[in-house]
Amino acid sequence: MNFGMVARVLGNLLLIEAAFLSIPLGISVYYQERGAILGFLLAMGIMGLIGLFLAIVKSKSSRLKAREAILIVTLGWTLTSFFAALPFVLSGSVPNLADAFFEATSSLTTTGSTVIPDVESLPKGVLFWRSFAHWLGGMGILVLTLAILPSLGVGGLQIFKAESPGPSPDKFTPRIVATTKILYTIYLALTIVQSLVFRWSGLSLFDSLVLAFGTVSTGGLAVYNDSLMRYGSNNFLVYAVAIGMIMSGVNFSLYYDLWQRRFKQVTVNSEFRLYLAILLVAVVLVSIGLYGKVYESLGETIKQSLFQVSSIMTTTGYTTADYDRWPSFSKGVLFLLMFVGGSAGSTAGGVKVIRLLVAAKVVRREIAKTLHPQAMTPIIINGRVASSEVVQGVTSFYLLYLAVFVIGSLLISLEGLDPFSSMSAVAATLGNIGPGFGNVGPTATFAMFSPFSKLLLSFLMLVGRLELFTLLVILTPSFWRE
Amino acid sequence: MNIVIVGIGKLGHKLAEMLATKDNNIKVVDVNQAALSRVVNRVDVLAIEGNGVQVQLLEDLDMKKTDLVVAVTDSDETNVLICLTAKSLGCARVAARVRNPEYANQIEFFKENLGVDFITNPEYDTALDVARYILRGYTAHMESFASGKVGLFDVPVQALPHLAGQKLQDVDVFGQILVAAVYRDGQVIVPSGATELQEQDTLYLIGRRETVTSFTKELAFLGERHTTRRVMILGGGRAGFYLAQRLLASGLIVKIIEQSEERCNYLAASLKGVLVICGDGTDLELLQDENLAEMDALVSLTGNDEENLMLALLGKQQGVPKVIAKVSRSNFVPIIEQLGIDRAVNPVLISAGEIVRFVQGGQIASLSLMFGGQAEALEIVVREDAPIIGKKLSEAQIPKGLIIGAIVRKGQVLIPDGSSMIESQDRVIAFCLHSEISSLDRLFYPKQRGWLHELWNGGKGPRKSPSN
Numbered sequence: 001m002n003f004g005m006v007a008r009v010l011g012n013l014l015l016i017e018a019a020f021l022s023i024p025l026g027i028s029v030y031y032q033e034r035g036a037i038l039g040f041l042l043a044m045g046i047m048g049l050i051g052l053f054l055a056i057v058k059s060k061s062s063r064l065k066a067r068e069a070i071l072i073v074t075l076g077w078t079l080t081s082f083f084a085a086l087p088f089v090l091s092g093s094v095p096n097l098a099d100a101f102f103e104a105t106s107s108l109t110t111t112g113s114t115v116i117p118d119v120e121s122l123p124k125g126v127l128f129w130r131s132f133a134h135w136l137g138g139m140g141i142l143v144l145t146l147a148i149l150p151s152l153g154v155g156g157l158q159i160f161k162a163e164s165p166g167p168s169p170d171k172f173t174p175r176i177v178a179t180t181k182i183l184y185t186i187y188l189a190l191t192i193v194q195s196l197v198f199r200w201s202g203l204s205l206f207d208s209l210v211l212a213f214g215t216v217s218t219g220g221l222a223v224y225n226d227s228l229m230r231y232g233s234n235n236f237l238v239y240a241v242a243i244g245m246i247m248s249g250v251n252f253s254l255y256y257d258l259w260q261r262r263f264k265q266v267t268v269n270s271e272f273r274l275y276l277a278i279l280l281v282a283v284v285l286v287s288i289g290l291y292g293k294v295y296e297s298l299g300e301t302i303k304q305s306l307f308q309v310s311s312i313m314t315t316t317g318y319t320t321a322d323y324d325r326w327p328s329f330s331k332g333v334l335f336l337l338m339f340v341g342g343s344a345g346s347t348a349g350g351v352k353v354i355r356l357l358v359a360a361k362v363v364r365r366e367i368a369k370t371l372h373p374q375a376m377t378p379i380i381i382n383g384r385v386a387s388s389e390v391v392q393g394v395t396s397f398y399l400l401y402l403a404v405f406v407i408g409s410l411l412i413s414l415e416g417l418d419p420f421s422s423m424s425a426v427a428a429t430l431g432n433i434g435p436g437f438g439n440v441g442p443t444a445t446f447a448m449f450s451p452f453s454k455l456l457l458s459f460l461m462l463v464g465r466l467e468l469f470t471l472l473v474i475l476t477p478s479f480w481r482e
Numbered sequence: 483m484n485i486v487i488v489g490i491g492k493l494g495h496k497l498a499e500m501l502a503t504k505d506n507n508i509k510v511v512d513v514n515q516a517a518l519s520r521v522v523n524r525v526d527v528l529a530i531e532g533n534g535v536q537v538q539l540l541e542d543l544d545m546k547k548t549d550l551v552v553a554v555t556d557s558d559e560t561n562v563l564i565c566l567t568a569k570s571l572g573c574a575r576v577a578a579r580v581r582n583p584e585y586a587n588q589i590e591f592f593k594e595n596l597g598v599d600f601i602t603n604p605e606y607d608t609a610l611d612v613a614r615y616i617l618r619g620y621t622a623h624m625e626s627f628a629s630g631k632v633g634l635f636d637v638p639v640q641a642l643p644h645l646a647g648q649k650l651q652d653v654d655v656f657g658q659i660l661v662a663a664v665y666r667d668g669q670v671i672v673p674s675g676a677t678e679l680q681e682q683d684t685l686y687l688i689g690r691r692e693t694v695t696s697f698t699k700e701l702a703f704l705g706e707r708h709t710t711r712r713v714m715i716l717g718g719g720r721a722g723f724y725l726a727q728r729l730l731a732s733g734l735i736v737k738i739i740e741q742s743e744e745r746c747n748y749l750a751a752s753l754k755g756v757l758v759i760c761g762d763g764t765d766l767e768l769l770q771d772e773n774l775a776e777m778d779a780l781v782s783l784t785g786n787d788e789e790n791l792m793l794a795l796l797g798k799q800q801g802v803p804k805v806i807a808k809v810s811r812s813n814f815v816p817i818i819e820q821l822g823i824d825r826a827v828n829p830v831l832i833s834a835g836e837i838v839r840f841v842q843g844g845q846i847a848s849l850s851l852m853f854g855g856q857a858e859a860l861e862i863v864v865r866e867d868a869p870i871i872g873k874k875l876s877e878a879q880i881p882k883g884l885i886i887g888a889i890v891r892k893g894q895v896l897i898p899d900g901s902s903m904i905e906s907q908d909r910v911i912a913f914c915l916h917s918e919i920s921s922l923d924r925l926f927y928p929k930q931r932g933w934l935h936e937l938w939n940g941g942k943g944p945r946k947s948p949s950n
Binding site for chain 1: 508
């Protein structure tokens with residue numbers, strides 16, 4: 001294990017995070033929030049010192065093998081979450097460390113669950129930091145570090161693989177750094193366009209920025225206690241956010257294909273088509289439950305249903321209505337969507353549509369095989385035969401996801417909540433969605449959990465963000481054996 | 483540079499590794515998914531599954547924006563076809579591996595009439611490498627540049643005793659040969675006209691290949707007469723064939739031991755003057771009957787690494803002064819050389835090196851580190867925007883530690899003097915002290931474009947670290 005290099009990368013990561021903290025610091029200075037300014041400065045100092053200390057560690061070679069990359073990614077996310085919590089604690093806005101860690105992890109992993117009942121009382125700088133952390137985590141903060149600091153001399157391939165969502169991350173240019181830059185350009189462009197649109201719909205500059213951060217990263221932390229419910233009647237904004245979320249749940253390489261005028265690549269992409277199909281079917285199903293019972297007009301029904309479906313499916317977690325009071329059929333559809341997620345290569349979390357597609361094809365193959373046991377039936381995705389490793393990877397991912405979900409739900413049910421609340425709390429954190437149902441529904445928070453459960457849920461967020469294997473392999477003894 | 487490598491065998495993989503470290507965008511094409519995933523896991527390249535001969539696939543790869551296609555699949559014909567297709571789709575340069583000896587004498591035809599810019603033949607290159615090694619001592623140690631047009635070699639002043647004590651400007655024996663460096667007491671001196679030669683000096687001379695060869699031929703009789711005369715080659719495959727041909731041309735006595743009777747017939751018919759023995763090269767008695775111990779060099783080029791290794795060790799044990807073994811796995815080369823075998827050659831490595839040298843056309847192909855890293859001999863292809871273009875060499879502020887040894891322009895070798903000028907696309911062979919490497923950048927590359935440019939382009943200038 002090349003610990004020197006691990007330390008150097010992590011040190012640089014912390015330095016970059018400290019540098020990014022200067023933006024919310026600026027906000028706090030602008031709003032003259034004394035406590036927050038002090039908190040940010042202290043946090044930056046601590047991060048800077050530790051980062052500097054780690055960054056100057058000498059290493060014999062700059063080679064990173066899969067093992068080091070996995071360690072870097074896992075430790076990197078844990079450390080950045082921990083240090084991202086510092087401003088919350090040091091500014092006094094979230095004094096409890098477990099609460100602050102939960103909040104910071106929820107921000108960075110773009111989950112969007114909160115333990116703060118009254119977010120409106122927080123300083124603006126801290127609010128901004130919560131949303132900005134979404135933005136940093138959405139696209140992968142380690143890949144960003146490597147793109148900013150090529151002088152680190154790390155190839156980054158293994159890190160890219162460990163951090164990027166999806167079964168086989170596609171690199172659409174030969175060099176990893178070039179791919180990262182293209183992805184971040186798209187990300188930045190989406191952010192700018194969305195904040196302009198939100199600003200145009202009548203939000204303040206601050207509100208449109210944080211809303212854009214939360215939308216494009218599919219995060220979902222809001223700066224108001226009622227999430228986006230206050231905007232429920234602003235039809236333009238509701239549709240704009242919904243479309244923004246849907247766009248963020250699409251594989252970003254498709255935008256590059258559009259840019260390169262390879263329109264066919266986009267239209268024939270099986271994951272993209274299935275993504276839209278699921279979205280459409282879910283909107284229809286949820287609307288069937290709502291129409292005439294909750295909302296009288298068809299327009300309102302479709303608007304609310306579209307918003308909620310895209311919010312849950314892309315694992316964002318914004319709400320414009322208290323869907324917990326919706327009929328159970330609509331709630332059931334939304335709960336199932338928590339196990340779908342967005343596309344691979346997007347900022348969305350969850351299981352990912354591509355895995356659903358592969359799994360569905362595996363099931364179909366097995367059914368066909370009972371009739372024709374000798375039939376050769378390759379799994380074809382996007383016109384290519386999926387290798388047996390990918391297929392196996394997807395199947396075991398599903399099993400492991402289910403196992404983590406079940407064990408997590410059991411542990412959380414120790415809290416004594418009703419089963420649906422416990423299960424949805426785990427599904428919402430593991431899938432990086434945000435709010436669940438019942439006690440953790442859209443109008444509630446995660447504040448009532450014990451510190452143990454908060455840490456467990458934070459852990460689940462990281463597990464979900466890093467797609468199970470990256471984090472869980474660290475916990476196996478054989479990882480540490482040379 | 484945008485590079486497409488078609489065929490990910492050993493050579494393709496090695497090439498991807500060697501080229502990916504530079505500022506290149508590399509796409510690799512192969513039909514074999516396993517080979518692709520292996521290379522993608524180790525090297526920062528883009529893998530494309532498919533058959534590189536297909537026009538559609540090459541079009542998708544956007545040949546107009548591709549600087550180079552390297553075709554190194556198993557089949558010579560496929561490789562040439564890929565090159566032709568790529569070229570007609572607008573690819574700037576193409577390179578292919580062609581190794582069938584039947585095509586060996588039409589390589590030039592491929593290059594000139596079909597437009598394949600570079601052709602490598604691993605077995606032929608290996609044979610050349612081995613021949614060079616065997617002939618060392620016989621002639622001077624020679625490094626060649628600009629595809630063999632320019633030679634750099636070392637000569638002890640003792641071989642030319644009448645030179646000792648003279649100043650360089652008074653010596654006229656060299657003619658069209660330039661004294662690039664003088665090696666004295668462990669120090670490299672870049673000479674001027676006033677440098678006085680001493681008896682212990684070693685001279686490094688650069689010149690046109692033919693001039694150098696004729697010069698060294700004369701030297702051979704002046705210098706030490708310890709020569710290689712008798713060479714035994716085990717294995718009469720392609721490399722063995724080329725090597726025998728090559729050594730024969732230099733007047734050596736060559737014996738080939740080959741197992742296949744059919745092959746022996748072919749070798750005996752096509753290599754007049756070579757003794758072809760049909761038999762098992764691992765048969766010790768046969769080797770002894772064939773006077774193994776009397777040989778000056780033993781080269782084992784069979785298809786089996788272990789056999790080559792054992793036979794070479796056997797040769798060493800029998801007292802053969804030079805033993806050479808072929809290994810097909812490049813990472814074994816250093817280990818095998820540690821075992822006491824004088825030289826292990828790996829066709830993949832040699833061929834990959836040739837291609838990389840060709841690819842880096844626009845960059846510096848660092849050919850040899852000399853005197854333990856004190857100096858380098860380099861071949862540079864001059865870019866259009868190089869600041870040195872259009873200046874007389876005497877006015878170009880060339881530092882003392884740098885010597886422009888030869889200029890190759892449109893295939894012609896020029897030995898420069900103070901009034902020579904460098905043009906774009908020239909190949910410049912330079913001899914440079916390590917401390918002056920940075921001035922190469924100043925002379926041959928345009929100014930860096932600021933930190934923003936560097937940030938966006940990944941901080942890689944044309945030559946960040948002088949040598950690795």
